Every structure is written in C-alpha cells, then in structure tokens.
Amino acid sequence: xxxxxxxxxxxxxxxxxxxxxxxxxxxxxxxxxxxxxxxxxxxxxxxxxxxxxxxxxxxxxxxxxxxxxxxxxxxxxxxxxxxxxxxxxxxxxxxxxxxxxxxxxxxxxxxxxxxxxxxxxxxxxxxxxxxxxxxxxxxxxxxxxxxxxxxxxxxxxxxxxxxxxxxxxxxxxxxxxxxxxxxxxxxxxxxxxxxxxxxxxxxxxxxxxxxxxxxxxxxxxxxxxxxxxxxxxxxxxxxxxxxxxxxxxxxxxxxxxxxxxxxxxxxxxxxxxxxxxxxxxxxxxxxxxxxxxxxxxxxxxxxxxxxxxxxxxxxxxxxxxxxxxxxxxxxxxxxxxxxxxxxxxxxxxxxxxxxxxxxxxxxxxxxxxxxxxxxxxxxxxxxxxxxxxxxxxxxxxxxxxxxxxxxxxxxxxxxxxxxxxxxxxxxxxxxxxxxxxxxxxxxxxxxxxxxxxxxxxxxxxxx
Amino acid sequence: xxxxxxxxxxxxxxxxxxxxxxxxxxxxxxxxxxxxxxxxxxxxxxxxxxxxxxxxxxxxxxxxxxxxxxxxxxxxxxxxxxxxxxxxxxxxxxxxxxxxxxxxxxxxxxxxxxxxxxxxxxxxxxxxxxxxxxxxxxxxxxxxxxxxxxxxxxxxxxxxxxxxxxxxxxxxxxxxxxxxxxxxxxxxxxxxxxxxxxxxxxxxxxxxxxxxxxxxxxxxxxxxxxxxxxxxxxxxxxxxxxxxx
Numbered sequence: 001x002x003x004x005x006x007x008x009x010x011x012x013x014x015x016x017x018x019x020x021x022x023x024x025x026x027x028x029x030x031x032x033x034x035x036x037x038x039x040x041x042x043x044x045x046x047x048x049x050x051x052x053x054x055x056x057x058x059x060x061x062x063x064x065x066x067x068x069x070x071x072x073x074x075x076x077x078x079x080x081x082x083x084x085x086x087x088x089x090x091x092x093x094x095x096x097x098x099x100x101x102x103x104x105x106x107x108x109x110x111x112x113x114x115x116x117x118x119x120x121x122x123x124x125x126x127x128x129x130x131x132x133x134x135x136x137x138x139x140x141x142x143x144x145x146x147x148x149x150x151x152x153x154x155x156x157x158x159x160x161x162x163x164x165x166x167x168x169x170x171x172x173x174x175x176x177x178x179x180x181x182x183x184x185x186x187x188x189x190x191x192x193x194x195x196x197x198x199x200x201x202x203x204x205x206x207x208x209x210x211x212x213x214x215x216x217x218x219x220x221x222x223x224x225x226x227x228x229x230x231x232x233x234x235x236x237x238x239x240x241x242x243x244x245x246x247x248x249x250x251x252x253x254x255x256x257x258x259x260x261x262x263x264x265x266x267x268x269x270x271x272x273x274x275x276x277x278x279x280x281x282x283x284x285x286x287x288x289x290x291x292x293x294x295x296x297x298x299x300x301x302x303x304x305x306x307x308x309x310x311x312x313x314x315x316x317x318x319x320x321x322x323x324x325x326x327x328x329x330x331x332x333x334x335x336x337x338x339x340x341x342x343x344x345x346x347x348x349x350x351x352x353x354x355x356x357x358x359x360x361x362x363x364x365x366x367x368x369x370x371x372x373x374x375x376x377x378x379x380x381x382x383x384x385x386x387x388x389x390x391x392x393x394x395x396x397x398x399x400x401x402x403x404x405x406x407x408x409x410x411x412x413x414x415x416x417x418x419x420x421x422x423x424x425x426x427x428x429x430x431x432x433x434x435x436x437x438x439x440x441x442x443x444x445x446x447x448x449x450x451x452x453x454x455x456x457x458x459x460x461x462x463x
Numbered sequence: 464x465x466x467x468x469x470x471x472x473x474x475x476x477x478x479x480x481x482x483x484x485x486x487x488x489x490x491x492x493x494x495x496x497x498x499x500x501x502x503x504x505x506x507x508x509x510x511x512x513x514x515x516x517x518x519x520x521x522x523x524x525x526x527x528x529x530x531x532x533x534x535x536x537x538x539x540x541x542x543x544x545x546x547x548x549x550x551x552x553x554x555x556x557x558x559x560x561x562x563x564x565x566x567x568x569x570x571x572x573x574x575x576x577x578x579x580x581x582x583x584x585x586x587x588x589x590x591x592x593x594x595x596x597x598x599x600x601x602x603x604x605x606x607x608x609x610x611x612x613x614x615x616x617x618x619x620x621x622x623x624x625x626x627x628x629x630x631x632x633x634x635x636x637x638x639x640x641x642x643x644x645x646x647x648x649x650x651x652x653x654x655x656x657x658x659x660x661x662x663x664x665x666x667x668x669x670x671x672x673x674x675x676x677x678x679x680x681x682x683x684x685x686x687x688x689x690x691x692x693x694x695x696x697x698x699x700x701x702x703x704x705x706x707x708x
Binding site for chain 1: 519521540541542543545546550551552553557558559560561562563565566569570571573574599617618621
C-alpha cells in the first residue's frame with residue numbers, strides 16, 4: 001500500500017510516508033510505552049515501585065518512525081525498481097571477476113588464516129593478541145570444524161542430525177577422562193576420541209536407518225539429550241554437573257610443555273617472557289590444521305564412490321538402491337565420519353578449556369552448528385566457513401559493543417541481546433539467500449578440462 | 464524379431480505381494496527370456512509397478528519365487544539385486560536433480576567398471592544425442608523427455624543383463640515417446656539387451672515387444688506375442704480405446 005502511494009506522485013508520497021511513519025510511531029508508543037516505559041522495582045521495604053524510562057521509549061519510537069519513513073520513501077521503492085528492471089546481463093568483465101574471486105578466495109583466505117596470529121601479535125603484542133587469537137580465532141575455527149563435520153551428514157548425505165553435539169561431547173569426555181585418569185597424551189587420545197565418537201555415530205546410525213527428514217531429526221535430537229543426561233547423572237564416571245577439571249594441556253608433541261611448572265616449558269626453554277599467548281597460538285594452529293584435515297578429507301571423499309553415494313542418497317534414496325548402492329553402509333559411513341570429526345573437535349575443546357561439564361553440550365550447541373551448515377549453504381565448504389565466522393565471530397563481536405551503553409544507559413548489556421540480534425540476522429540472511437551463502441554445488445566429475453567447461457558457460461551467459 | 468534361444472532370464476512364480484493387509488499381486492507368473500522385450504500392460508492400480516518393485520525386492524513378495532538366471536532372488540536386498548545387473552529405471556524417473564547429467568551417469572556406473580566409463584558415456588550420447596548437449600547441466604533442470612532419456616541411460620551405464628523400465632512414456636509428447644521406444648528397440652536388436660517394460664501406452668509398448676502380459680487387478684489375464692495381443696478386440700477395447708494412435 002505504501003509503495004502504491006509513493007509511486008502515485010512525488011509530492012503526495014512524502015506526506016503519505018510521513019503520515020504512515022507517524023502512525024507506526026503511535027503504534028510503537030502504544031506497545032513500548034507500557035512495556036519499556038514503566039518498570040516495577042522492589043525497594044528496601046519490599047514495596048513495588050514504578051520507575052519510568054520515558055527517554056528510552058522516546059528513542060525506540062524515534063527509531064521506529066525514522067525506520068518506517070526510510071522504508072516507505074527509499075527502501076521499498078528501490079526494491080520495486082530493482083524487481084521491475086531486468087537484471088542487466090553480467091558483462092564479461094564481471095563474470096571474469098567473479099570467476100577469479102571464486103578461484104582466489106580459498107587460497108587467499110587460507111594464507112590469511114596462517115598469518116593471522118602473527119598479524120595479531122605484530123599489531124597488539126603477545127598479551128593484546130590473546131583475545132583475538134583465542135576468543136575469535138580458536139573459537140571460530142572450532143565451529144568451522146564442527147560445521148564441516150556436520151556438513152558431511154547434513155550437507156552431503158542429507159541426514160538432518162540435530163544431536164551432533166553428542167559426538168562433540170563424546171570426544172571431549174574421552175579426552176578428559178582418559179587424560180586425567182591414565183595420563184595419556186593428547187596425541188594418542190585425539191585419534192582415540194575420534195574413533196570412539198565414530199562408534200557412537202554408528203550406534204546412532206543403526207536405529208535411524210529407516211528414518212528420514214523430520215523423524216530422523218527428532219530421534220537425533222533425543223540422542224543428543226540422552227548423552228547429555230547420561231553425562232549429568234552418571235556421577236561415578238563423569239562427576240555429574242560439576243564436570244571434570246584440571247584436564248592436562250596439549251604438549252608440543254611431547255617436546256615442549258605449556259605447563260608453567262614443567263621443566264621443558266616452552267617459554268623457559270627459549271628464554272621468553274612467560275605468557276599464555278604461546279599456548280593459544282599453538283592451539284590456534286592445531287585447530288586450524290584439524291579443520292583443514294576435515295576439509296581435505298571431505299573434498300577427497302566427494303570425488304570417491306562413497307562421497308558420490310552420499311550425495312546421491314541426499315537426492316533420492318530409492319534411485320540409489322535401484323542403482324545397487326548399499327544405502328545402509330552409505331548412511332552409517334556418513335554418521336561415523338561426521339561423528340569422528342565431531343570427536344576430534346571435542347577432544348581439542350576439552351584440552352583447550354581444561355574443564356568440561358555437561359553445560360557445554362546443550363541442544364543450543366547442536367542448533368548453532370546446524371544453523372551454520374544451513375546458513376552457509378548445505379554441502380558448501382566455503383559457505384559453512386563463512387557462516388561460522390558470521391555466527392560465532394558475530395556473537396563474540398557483540399560483546400565488544402560497549403558504546404551502546406552510552407545510548408541505552410549504563411545498565412545496558414549488549415551481550416543479553418546477542419540471541420535477539422543473532423536471530424534477526426539469521427532471518428534476514430535466509431530472506432536474502434534462501435539456500436545459504438553459497439548455494440552453487442561444484443560438480444565432481446568432468447569429461448573435459450574443468451577450465452574449458454567454465455569458459456563455455458561464460459560465453460553462454462555473455463551471449 | 465524371432466527369438467531363437469528361449470533361455471529363461473527372469474522367472475516370476477506365483478508372486479504375492481501385500482501392502483499391509485491389502486493384496487496387490489495375487490500370484491503372478493511371468494517369464495522374460497534372454498534377448499526378449501517383454502511388455503506388461505494394465506490399467507492404473509492393476510499392480511504393474513508393484514510387480515516391478517517386487518522383482519527388485521522392495522516390497523518383498525510374501526509368497527512365491529523370483530528367479531534370475533536360475534537363482535532365487537526373492538529374499539535379496541534391493542541393492543544386491545541391482546548388482547546382479549538388473550538395472551531398473553523406476554517410476555517417475557528419479558534422476559538426481561542437483562547432480563549434473565554426467566554425474567547422474569556416473570552414479571549409474573557406481574558398481575564398478577569405471578574403466579569403461581568414458582566409452583559407455585560416449586555410447587549413451589550416441590543413443591541419446593540430446594544428453595550430450597546437456598552434459599554439464601543439473602538433472603533437475605532438464606525437460607521431462609530428457610530426464611527420461613537420462614534415467615534410461617543411467618540404468619544402461621551399469622551394463623545390465625536385464626533392463627526394467629517403469630512407464631518410460633509417462634507424461635511425454637508422442638514424438639519423444641517414439642524416440643525413446645526406438646532407442647529401446649535399437650538396443651535390443653544391436654546388443655541383444657533383454658528388456659522388461661511396464662507401460663500404459665499399450666499400442667507402442669506391444670508393438671515393440673516380443674511378448675506381452677496383461678495385468679488386471681493383481682493377476683495376469685492374458686499373454687502372448689505382442690502383435691497378437693494388439694489384435695485382440697478385448698485389448699483394443701480396454702487399452703486402446705478404439706484403434707491405433
């Protein structure tokens with residue numbers, strides 16, 4: 001309606017938009033006046049006292065009015081214009097640029113990831129780099145790895161798994177328990193955690209072989225919860241909700257330790273100032289390599305029969321069977337491999353935190369990992385990595401938004417609005433790109449050289 | 464079009480298939496000999512597709528026996544039946560929509576013999592030149608006829624001994640149907656491929672076939688050489704609605 005008004009005439013459109021905006025402001029005042037403007041607080045005498053926050057209400061109403069005005073005068077007309085106008089065919093230059101971007105994005109990103117800690121140390125010093133390497137770098141890379149692991153199950157094999165965090169938990173507790181009780185090294189326990197998680201993946205896989213879609217999702221969700229509840233209640237083994245603490249740190253292949261008291265402490269041996277930054281940088285490279293291992297294995301497998309069978313399974317299970325593909329084995333390998341990478345990530349997580357408890361393995365974690373895969377574009381490695389950066393990096397960044405306190409008052413904590421902003425952002429992304437950041441699927445087989453095919457496509461788009 | 468050797472390849476003996484408590488096949492006997500094209504015609508709901516799927520083991524026959532080259536395959540899982548080189552192009556084509564034409568063909572050759580892959584792909588492109596033009600295109604973006612060609616080509620990539628096609632003419636223009644049936648006939652003549660064809664398009668299917676069966680309500684009511692069946696007045700009345708197309 002508003003757009004119709006704006007197109008009717010330039011003079012009437014502004015007045016109409018203003019009326020519309022004021023109306024929206026009145027509605028906002030009606031809603032937010034009582035909700036935000038009035039606040040009840042208990043004073044020392046246990047009495048309820050009403051405090052008012054009219055300034056905040058004014059800000060909100062102002063934002064609504066301005067936003068609505070902008071929406072009707074600029075954004076919607078621009079959107080209709082864009083829709084009406086035929087998209088001009090991409091010029092050869094644009095297509096070439098896009099092709100070059102696609103070709104160079106991954107290598108450039110990889111180089112950046114490898115020099116990232118060095119950059120941070122160079123600009124911020126060892127202490128200053130801590131936050132950026134640990135909270136951002138390592139945290140994001142853990143989720144990139146989890147996203148890539150789940151991508152095998154959800155993105156490639158098309159099996160919606162809402163309980164992926166269970167395998168993460170299995171990996172984490174495997175390392176935590178075996179390292180604290182038997183003093184085994186991380187380098188021995190890393191593969192072991194992967195194998196144990198893969199076994200749990202197969203155990204989950206068997207009962208759900210005949211399920212698909214929503215039914216499968218429900219059962220995997222339940223599986224994730226079962227693992228968490230077992231971790232809480234099996235106190236003799238897992239120490240319940242209290243969790244397991246003082247999990248040993250990872251050593252540099254046994255040569256250097258990062259324990260302050262150890263004689264072969266990295267900083268001591270090299271005569272450096274004591275800092276936890278060395279350990280964090282070491283962890284950063286470790287998780288980077290683990291994530292790249294996941295990516296490498298996935299990319300290789302996609303070109304092998306088992307990977308092709310996963311994708312065919314996602315497309316059509318009945319057709320798969322009629323072509324002689326053993327769908328049972330195909331599903332189980334997808335579950336097992338996805339779970340294995342989850343287990344690797346879990347054991348890394350336990351070693352990095354030094355502490356695990358069931359709190360870390362709630363359904364929310366599974367949901368975030370699934371969201372990363374869906375947001376990134378199912379099956380796309382780069383898309384999933386980008387989504388992990390946006391989701392995890394984005395939520396971490398929200399912790400940094402201290403300037404908002406100046407606007408909304410001292411008591412405002414942007415951290416509390418993380419999930420709200422996060423949800424809004426997800427909705428917007430799904431409107432903008434319903435199939436995720438990267439929806440194009442790279443074929444795995446070419447009869448001729450890949451280059452010649454892409455150049456022929458360029459010609460087609462051009463002419 | 465005479466078949467000199469009557470070696471039985473597929474034998475269905477008294478197959479009874481149920482969906483829950485509902486009986487879909489009431490004891491069906493069918494033979495497909497080596498080098499033959501055998502057509503099964505019948506109305507909607509007669510059990511044609513059920514018979515085809517029963518041969519593939521999904522659903523399984525509750526009674527009766529299915530023999531392939533003398534071996535009882537009644538209890539084998541579907542994928543192992545396919546591995547005996549019984550290729551099936553299931554109802555509704557069921558190509559892989561997000562995979563390219565070439566990838567679809569590759570899935571057809573999933574079992575083994577990647578050594579022959581390039582050679583077989585070329586063979587498919589000779590048979591269906593349209594597919595060659597679409598080689599890098601995603602399966603889901605093909606037209607119905609092209610998808611059907613792809614489904615048949617994909618089944619042929621497994622180098623089958625027996626090719627089973629479920630309603631290849633479904634929803635296609637007459638000209639495309641003719642192209643596809645010509646291709647099937649050509650494969651049978653030049654390579655001696657055995658074909659079991661389930662069809663509603665009785666005229667084309669029976670003309671193509673060496674022998675035909677008529678399935679009514681889960682039982683075979685008539686059988687005989689294709690052209691003979693085509694002449695029978697009851698078949699003309701029931702399936703051809705007053706004459707040739």
